[in-house]
Amino acid sequence: MKSNKKSTVKLPVEAELIKGYQHVLKNLVYDSGREGLEKTPERVARAMSFFTQGYAMDAGKIMKGALFTENVSEMVLVKDIEVYSLCEHHLLPFFGKVHIAYIPNGKIVGLSKIARVVDVFSRRLQVQERLTNEILMAIQDALDAQGVAVVMECKHLCMMMRGVQKQNSATTTSAFTGVFKNQTTRSEFLKLIGTSLH
Numbered sequence: 051m052k053s054n055k056k057s058t059v060k061l062p063v064e065a066e067l068i069k070g071y072q073h074v075l076k077n078l079v080y081d082s083g084r085e086g087l088e089k090t091p092e093r094v095a096r097a098m099s100f101f102t103q104g105y106a107m108d109a110g111k112i113m114k115g116a117l118f119t120e121n122v123s124e125m126v127l128v129k130d131i132e133v134y135s136l137c138e139h140h141l142l143p144f145f146g147k148v149h150i151a152y153i154p155n156g157k158i159v160g161l162s163k164i165a166r167v168v169d170v171f172s173r174r175l176q177v178q179e180r181l182t183n184e185i186l187m188a189i190q191d192a193l194d195a196q197g198v199a200v201v202m203e204c205k206h207l208c209m210m211m212r213g214v215q216k217q218n219s220a221t222t223t224s225a226f227t228g229v230f231k232n233q234t235t236r237s238e239f240l241k242l243i244g245t246s247l248h
Contacts, residue, residue: 067095101136104173109184112167113192116160123196125235127151128164129243137208138175146204146220148182149243152189153196153229164189178204182223190227197228199239 071091075082129149137144150164171184186200201224210217222245229235 064095064099067098068092071095100173102174104170107170107173109167109170109188110192112170113159113163113188116163117157117192118159119156120154120158121156122154122158125151125153125239125242126158126161127239127242128161131165131168133168133172133181133202133204135172135174135176135178135181137206138177140208140212141175142207142211144176144178144204144206144208144221146202148185148200148202149239149245150185150189151199151230151239151242152193153198153235155194155196157193157195159189159193178202178206178221178223182225186225186227195228197226197230197235199227199230199236200225201240201243201245203245 068091071094072082075087075091079087081087127149128151129147131148131150132145133148134143134145136142148168150168167185167188171181171188182200182202185202186198189195189200190198201222203220203222205220209215209219226236230239
């Protein structure tokens with residue numbers, strides 16, 4: 051008969067994380083041993099392992115697993131992809147949406163793989179500027195596309211909860227390769243996603 055209990059076996063890295071968060075709580079909270087915090091270090095360790103799982107993923111392998119030969123050369127656009135990541139400076143979340151387009155060069159990719167590439171790089175400690183470019187280059191390299199465009203719009207809790215505390219601020223980053231460096235193609239893309247960049 052199978053047990054419904056979750057396994058208590060912990061990976062060595064997770065065990066070290068738990069110890070670390072126990073230490074953090076003891077230094078931050080005067081009653082860190084109370085019931086509500088008893089399992090918090092374990093929960094946070096599991097959450098952080100999930101938030102950083104992108105380090106163990108290979109974007110190129112994901113893309114190459116769903117490439118198809120197609121004689122098309124019109125823009126392919128996937129917009130409003132949800133993105134969640136952790137700012138590497140404060141370990142606070144930033145989140146928003148990313149719009150990705152490419153012009154095929156004899157190859158297309160399964161649309162879900164584009165969203166998965168976003169997860170590969172967002173599930174790492176990041177800055178939005180680098181995240182935008184890593185997504186761009188992974189898609190460009192896998193497809194050898196005529197061009198790739200990425201625009202990301204995010205809110206950063208490190209600006210909203212601390213520091214300048216600007217709750218309505220948002221950050222937009224963009225990156226382009228190939229034909230998207232042409233003003234006409236870029237303008238078409240920006241019009242489709244409803245954004246104007248100068």
